Amino acid sequence: MSSIRERNKELILRAASEEFADKGFAASKTSDIAAKAGVPKPNVYYYFKSKDNLYREVLESIIEPIMQASTPFNREGVPADVLTRYIRSKIRISRDLPFASKVFASEIMHGAPHLTPEQVEQLNGQARHNIECIQGWIDDGLIAPIDPHHLMFSIWAATQTYADFDWQISTVTGKASLDDADYEAAAQTIIRLVLKGCEPDR
Structure with a gap:
């Protein structure tokens, strides 16, 4: 389970890096980050609680x-x-x-x-x-x-x-x-x- 958790967190973190780099913090959406990471949107909040925390x-x-x-x-x-x-x-x-x-x-x-x-x-x-x-x-x-x-x-x-x-x-x-x-x-x-x-x- 922990390996799946770490893998999902890494995927989200990598996708977030790309989105924040491309659009900036304010314009980036967690739905786009989730889509790029290939995970459901709730996973972003499950692992990182908020967009601020993810940033x-x-x-x-x-x-x-x-x-x-x-x-x-x-x-x-x-x-x-x-x-x-x-x-x-x-x-x-x-x-x-x-x-x-x-x-x-x-x-x-x-x-x-x-x-x-x-x-x-x-x-x-x-x-x-x-x-x-x-x-x-x-x-x-x-x-x-x-x-x-x-x-x-x-x-x-x-x-x-x-x-x-x-x-x-x-x-x-x-x-x-x-x-x-x-x-x-x-x-x-x-x-x-x-x-x-x-x-x-x-």
Whole structure:
């Protein structure tokens, strides 16, 4: 029974991610989410109680991997290794969770109205930790004296674009959808740009 429950919840969560990403929270209907998930509409309420709760579950599903992506950041870490692993994790999120990524981006652009204060502090605390690590590497002369905040913002923008603007990227590249080779090329390109830009001044 538990496996059926988990399977249904996963189907609903995936369908909700697509609907919220495509239409936004207000315009999305639980009936459309249920139809896309292939389950009766009452199941949505049985598992998630309300559309608000379902939306928050979608946000939670992307916050966890975002937090995990920062695991490599530590003061004693080798900057090139840490930044490489971080960028690859962020690209992987855009590849594997594109709809939830779009929902998260939209939530942030609208001032995070559905995030709890604890989630906001969790995300901001993670960002502060990463920025402090980068500043420490700068102070030690391990990377160039660039603004650590804007380095993080640039990495976020470069990696998030593969979720938010996948249609445009596919159109420009002439592909119906991006494949693993495209995401690998994206990761390698961003890594090269970031690491070259972070090389200490000689």
